Amino acid sequence: MPKTNSIPKTFGAIALAAALSCAGGAQAQDTLKVGVVGFLTGAAAGPFGVPARDAAELMIEAINAGTVPAPYDSAGIGGLSVDPIYVDEAGGSATQVTELRKLVQQQGADAVVGYISSGSCLAVAPVADELEVLTVLFDCGTPRIFEEGSYDYVFRTAAHATMDNVAAAKYAATKVGDIKRYSGINQNYAWGQDSWNDFTAVLALQQPDAKVSKELFPKLFSGEYGSEISALSISRSDVLHSSLWGGDLESFIFQAAARGLPDVMPMILTTGETVIHRLGDSLPDGTILGARGPHGALANDTDLNRWFVAEYTERFGTPPTFPAYHMAQALLGLKAASDKAAAAAGGVPSTEQVAAAFKGLEFEAIGSTVSMSLAGGHQAISETAYGTYRFNTETGQPEIVDIVRFNAECVNPPDGVKSIEWLQAGMPGAVCD
Amino acid sequence: MTAIAIFIDGAVYASWVFIVALGLTLIYGVMKILNVSHGAFYAFGAYGTATLVGLWFEADLPVIGGFAMMIGASVIVGLVLGFVLERVLLRPLYDQDEVVLVLVTYAAFLIMEDLLRLIWGSDAYFAYQPFVAVGRTVVGGMIVSNYDIMLIVFASALGAIGIWMLNHSRFGHILTAVIHDREMAASFGVNVAKVFAVTFVIGAILGALGGAVTAPKVSVTPSMGVEVIVLAFAVVAIGGMGSVTGAIVGALMVGFARAAAVHLLPEIELFVIYAVMAIVLVLRPEGLFVRAKARKI
Numbered sequence: 001m002p003k004t005n006s007i008p009k010t011f012g013a014i015a016l017a018a019a020l021s022c023a024g025g026a027q028a029q030d031t032l033k034v035g036v037v038g039f040l041t042g043a044a045a046g047p048f049g050v051p052a053r054d055a056a057e058l059m060i061e062a063i064n065a066g067t068v069p070a071p072y073d074s075a076g077i078g079g080l081s082v083d084p085i086y087v088d089e090a091g092g093s094a095t096q097v098t099e100l101r102k103l104v105q106q107q108g109a110d111a112v113v114g115y116i117s118s119g120s121c122l123a124v125a126p127v128a129d130e131l132e133v134l135t136v137l138f139d140c141g142t143p144r145i146f147e148e149g150s151y152d153y154v155f156r157t158a159a160h161a162t163m164d165n166v167a168a169a170k171y172a173a174t175k176v177g178d179i180k181r182y183s184g185i186n187q188n189y190a191w192g193q194d195s196w197n198d199f200t201a202v203l204a205l206q207q208p209d210a211k212v213s214k215e216l217f218p219k220l221f222s223g224e225y226g227s228e229i230s231a232l233s234i235s236r237s238d239v240l241h242s243s244l245w246g247g248d249l250e251s252f253i254f255q256a257a258a259r260g261l262p263d264v265m266p267m268i269l270t271t272g273e274t275v276i277h278r279l280g281d282s283l284p285d286g287t288i289l290g291a292r293g294p295h296g297a298l299a300n301d302t303d304l305n306r307w308f309v310a311e312y313t314e315r316f317g318t319p320p321t322f323p324a325y326h327m328a329q330a331l332l333g334l335k336a337a338s339d340k341a342a343a344a345a346g347g348v349p350s351t352e353q354v355a356a357a358f359k360g361l362e363f364e365a366i367g368s369t370v371s372m373s374l375a376g377g378h379q380a381i382s383e384t385a386y387g388t389y390r391f392n393t394e395t396g397q398p399e400i401v402d403i404v405r406f407n408a409e410c411v412n413p414p415d416g417v418k419s420i421e422w423l424q425a426g427m428p429g430a431v432c433d
Numbered sequence: 434m435t436a437i438a439i440f441i442d443g444a445v446y447a448s449w450v451f452i453v454a455l456g457l458t459l460i461y462g463v464m465k466i467l468n469v470s471h472g473a474f475y476a477f478g479a480y481g482t483a484t485l486v487g488l489w490f491e492a493d494l495p496v497i498g499g500f501a502m503m504i505g506a507s508v509i510v511g512l513v514l515g516f517v518l519e520r521v522l523l524r525p526l527y528d529q530d531e532v533v534l535v536l537v538t539y540a541a542f543l544i545m546e547d548l549l550r551l552i553w554g555s556d557a558y559f560a561y562q563p564f565v566a567v568g569r570t571v572v573g574g575m576i577v578s579n580y581d582i583m584l585i586v587f588a589s590a591l592g593a594i595g596i597w598m599l600n601h602s603r604f605g606h607i608l609t610a611v612i613h614d615r616e617m618a619a620s621f622g623v624n625v626a627k628v629f630a631v632t633f634v635i636g637a638i639l640g641a642l643g644g645a646v647t648a649p650k651v652s653v654t655p656s657m658g659v660e661v662i663v664l665a666f667a668v669v670a671i672g673g674m675g676s677v678t679g680a681i682v683g684a685l686m687v688g689f690a691r692a693a694a695v696h697l698l699p700e701i702e703l704f705v706i707y708a709v710m711a712i713v714l715v716l717r718p719e720g721l722f723v724r725a726k727a728r729k730i
Contacts, residue, residue, distance in 0.1 A: 043656040045555035188703060216699050221660050223651045224449065226581065227442040227695035233575055234434050247557045250652030254561045258578045259569060282561065 032080035034060075034334075035103040037096070037114025038139075038327070040088040043221055047246040047274045048116050048323040052139065053086060054316050055324035056113070059331045060084050062311070068332075069303045071364065077331075078338030078349050085109060089116060093123035100124050104131045110351070111136070113330045116323070118142035118190060125154045134351050134358075138330035139323060141191060141292070143419040146375030153351070155358050157333040157370055157380045158326045159412055161191070162419040164270045164292050164384070165198035166411040166427070168241065171288060171386035171404055172268055173206035176239045181213040183237040183265075185228055185252070187244060188217035195243035195270060201423040213237045223251045229259055237265050245271045250279065257284050272389070273297065274321045276398040280391060287389040289400060295325035297400040298385040299367030308366045329365040333372075333380075336363040371408065374415045381412040407433045437573035439692045445581040447688025448588035452646055453661055454668040454680050455595065456639030462612045462675015463632040465531055466523070469538040469662060471640045473545035474514060476658030478641025480553050481506035482648040486560035496566045503563070503648070507641035514545070515637025519630050527629070542658070550655055557652040564649035584646060588684075595677040608632065612675045667710045673720025682721055686713075 036056045039049030060082045062068045066075035076082065085107055087099050096115070103109040111134040115121045121140035128135035129151045137145065137154065141161030145154075172179065184199065186192030196215060203210055213235040216228050229252075232240060240261075244252055249269065256262060262284035269275075273291035276283060291298045296319065299305045308328060312320040320328075337358035341349035344357070359377030363370055370380045387400035410432035413422035422428070453475060460468045485502040522537055567579040599605040610618040611628050619625045643661070651657070668687050672679025690709050694702040701708075713721060 041550060041555060041655070043654050046557050046654065050555055214699070216695065217702075219660075219703055221654070221656050223647075223654075223657060223660065224446070226445050227438075227692045230438040230442050230575060230692075231696050231699075234438060247652035247654035247657075250557060250559065251650065254559070254564065254652070255578070255650055258565055258580070259576045278557075 030080060031083040032077050032111065032338075033083045033085060033107065033109045034077075035085045035087055035100075035107070035109040035112040035114065036327075037087045037089050037099070037103075037112060037120075038116055038323075039090055040086070042090045043246050044089075044116055047249075047271075047321075048139065049089065051274075051321055051324040052116070052327040055312065055320060055327040056084060056086075056331065058311055058315060059328050063331065063335060069307050072304075072332055072335055074339060077335045078342040078354065080348060087114070089114065089120055093117075093119045096120045097123050097127050100127055100133075100135075101131065104133045109133065111334060111354075113138055113327070113334060115140050118144075121145055121156075125149060125151055128154050132351060134334075134354055136330045136334055139326045142194070143413075146379045147418045150376070151378065153355055155333070155355075155372065155378050155380075157330045157365075157372075159293060159381050159384070159408070160379070160419070161194065161292075162198055162413065162423070163381070163411045164290055165195050165241075165243075166202050166423070167384045167386055167406045168268050168270050168288070168290055169199050169202035169206055170406060170411070172239050172241075173203065174404065175288070175388070175402065176266060179203070179207050179210040179238045181211050181235065181237045182239045182241065183212070183214035183216070183232055183235050184241040185214075185216040185218065185225070185232065185244065186242060187220045187248060189220050192217060192220075192243055196241065198419075198423060199241045202427070205426055210238075218248075221248060223248060225252050225255050228252075229256050229261055232256075233259065233261060233264065240265050240267045241270075242267060243270045245274065250275055253279065253283060257282065262287060268386075271322075273400075274323070276389065276400070277318050277321070280396075280398060281393070283389055283391065283398070285390050288386060289389050290384070290386050291322040291325075292384075293322060293325065294368045294383055294385045294405065295322040295366070296320065297398070298387055298403060299325070302364075302367050304364065305367035325366050329368075329370060332365055333358070333361065333363055333370060337361055373408075374412070376415075381408040383408050384411055407431070434574055435696050438575055439689070439696050441572060441575065441577055441581075442692035442695070443685070443689035444585050445688070446691055447684040448581075448585045449643075449647065450664060450668055450687055451588050451680055451684035452584075452591060452639070453643035454665040454684060455591065455677065456636035456643070457665045458669040458672065458675055458677070458680045459639065460633055460636035461669065463608055464523075464527075464629050465615075466534045466538060467531070467666070468633075468636065469535060470518060470542040470545060471636070471665060472658035472660075472662040473542045473549070474511065474637045474640030475644040475647075475661050476549055476653075476655075477510045477514060477545065478507045478644030479648040479651075479653045479657060480549060480558065480644075481510045481641070482645040483558035483560040483653045484553075486562060486649070487558065490560075490562040496563065499560075499563045499566070503645040504642070507645040508638055510641040510644075511634060511636075511638025514641075515634035516630075518637070519633040523633070524626070524630075527626075542662075546655070546658060549658075555655060557654045559652050560648050562649070580649065587646070592677065592681050599677055604631075664706065667706050670720060671710050671713045673723030676720070676722040679720055679722035 038052045039045045064081050113136045116139045118140045135154045137156040143160040184196045186196045268288040270290040272289035273296045338354050341353040341357040361372045370382050373381050385405045387403035390399050413419050414429040457471045482503045485506050564580045668683040672683030690705050694705040
């Protein structure tokens with residue numbers, strides 16, 4: 001039998017709980033929780049994840065303070081102060097799906113900016129749509145995201161990897177001269193295989209008489225390339241293509257340079273820009289470098305770029321490389337879309353309103369312009385650039401010279417066309433300046 | 434030219450993988466522990482070398498000292514990590530099943546990987562100065578790094594010392610006795626616990642030495658310990674657990690198979706090492722240089 005005075009207490013507790021829950025709903029949102037996902041541990045942390053995280057930290061603080069140069073000098077994103085939640089991308093695709101659910105369902109993330117690994121991107125995209133969370137993919141390279149799927153809440157603010165190798169082949173065709181034989185060394189997984197396939201497809205168009213001499217696919221994180229370098233040394237190739245990255249790239253450069261390989265064939269390193277500040281004069285002069293877009297030493301000289309380079313260098317002791325640019329670009333894209341939606345809505349926009357504003361958006365990035373032109377306005381294209389490395393012994397600084405810029409429509413497939421089919425068909429519809 | 438390249442590349446790769454695998458086979462042969470934390474010794478040896486060599490060359494000190502730093506780093510790493518691991522984690526569990534000990538060494542590996550990250554962070558380090566300082570030589574029309582030639586000489590010397598020690602030194606005879614029959618050796622008065630401790634520390638030093646000689650050639654990254662465990666295991670499985678001669682032959686087979694694949698059929702380069710291991714184990718399940726043991730009742 002309940003005590004006579006417990007019923008009022010029970011009703012009182014229920015009323016209090018109801019009041020508290022209603023009070024929570026009545027409060028206006030004043031922060032935008034943004035999940036920021038990238039490799040903070042593992043082999044990809046050093047070259048990609050940490051620079052990206054550093055850029056996120058810098059950009060979010062500057063965005064909140066309103067100190068980013070115009071046109072991004074308003075404080076916040078969509079009028080809200082950004083509250084970042086940093087998540088490590090390590091652990092595999094299944095883990096990232098779990099982490100995304102946790103970010104949204106437990107930690108209350110309003111948006112997510114992240115993902116370096118193509119495996120992560122492919123896994124989280126459908127889940128992001130299921131959760132109806134605005135997700136901005138900032139760095140992963142596979143074209144498959146939007147060529148094999150269609151999403152309402154997922155956007156990618158960096159051009160995909162097809163652009164990197166199309167431009168590499170075009171640069172090689174013009175700068176290396178008559179290529180009779182060429183070789184490649186790429187890591188044996190999707191990134192390496194796709195990079196090589198794209199490069200050979202385009203070079204076959206540019207220089208039809210060029211023949212493949214050696215195509216090598218060492219194990220990811222192998223680190224020891226003695227046999228590969230020997231094979232390349234005797235291949236009599238005119239140029240070498242490589243999409244190696246991180247520690248593998250640095251190891252290969254050390255070992256190749258010690259055995260004189262760059263003296264007999266120039267190397268095209270599609271992610272080479274990431275190592276120029278670390279290697280300095282250990283990177284051979286004459287190496288052809290890409291930065292997965294007009295980034296770092298390949299960026300256009302704009303107010304935004306000068307500001308970003310100065311701020312990043314002062315804060316982190318080294319100039320920013322392309323992963324930092326990609327992260328900054330993603331945050332600026334999110335801000336541009338959110339501010340546009342907020343202006344139209346006359347207040348804090350909903351996720352759907354931001355997504356609608358993001359579709360087809362064109363915005364200024366750090367030293368470049370990004371157009372969300374593909375996949376119904378969800379996939380970005382931008383121009384890109386390649387150049388030749390030179391270590392300036394007078395200043396003691398790395399430089400990239402002989403820069404050639406390729407406009408976006410020249411090196412990216414048109415909307416609605418799959419990248420591999422576009423390359424195999426001879427890149428129809430490409431418009432080159 | 435290709436044949437010369439295969440021979441040189443095979444010898445270089447075999448030398449490297451022998452140095453890496455020697456400690457693993459010693460520990461298993463004597464203690465019957467498949468030491469998964471061998472990868473962590475390797476990584477710590479590499480990071481320790483990268484740090485010490487970096488400091489040495491920043492101070493503009495003589496090149497020969499850089500090589501001394503490499504040996505010094507591996508001895509320090511092996512002594513400290515080997516002693517702590519054996520004393521704290523393994524010694525209380527020697528009477529447990531072998532599977533338990535493998536799991537313990539795996540746990541130790543994971544802990545040490547995180548410790549590595551705690552000390553050195555996520556960035557890659559390099560210590561290329563010894564690699565570059567010794568120059569290059571033309572052999573059979575191909576440019577070879579003198580560092581790789583030194584690696585072949587060093588591995589050969591290490592192998593010779595290992596074989597001599599096992600066959601002609603008192604400690605080697607004791608080790609051989611413990612390898613073949615631990616209980617019989619104990620009954621003859623051998624302090625098996627002490628032999629275990631010394632062997633484990635030697636194995637740790639050798640593992641760290643593998644990392645130390647690798648560091649000048651590569652960018653030292655957080656994942657490097659993981660990559661080497663399976664490779665070292667393949668060499669040890671081919672040669673037979675606990676056999677130095679087996680480790681030499683296993684390393685040569687792996688080195689030449691891989692070099693031939695890279696030059697002649699790159700498509701099979703990834704799995705050719707493990708194909709060799711599989712074939713050997715089908716024919717001789719104990720490895721090439723270990724006799725099948727009669728079952729004891």
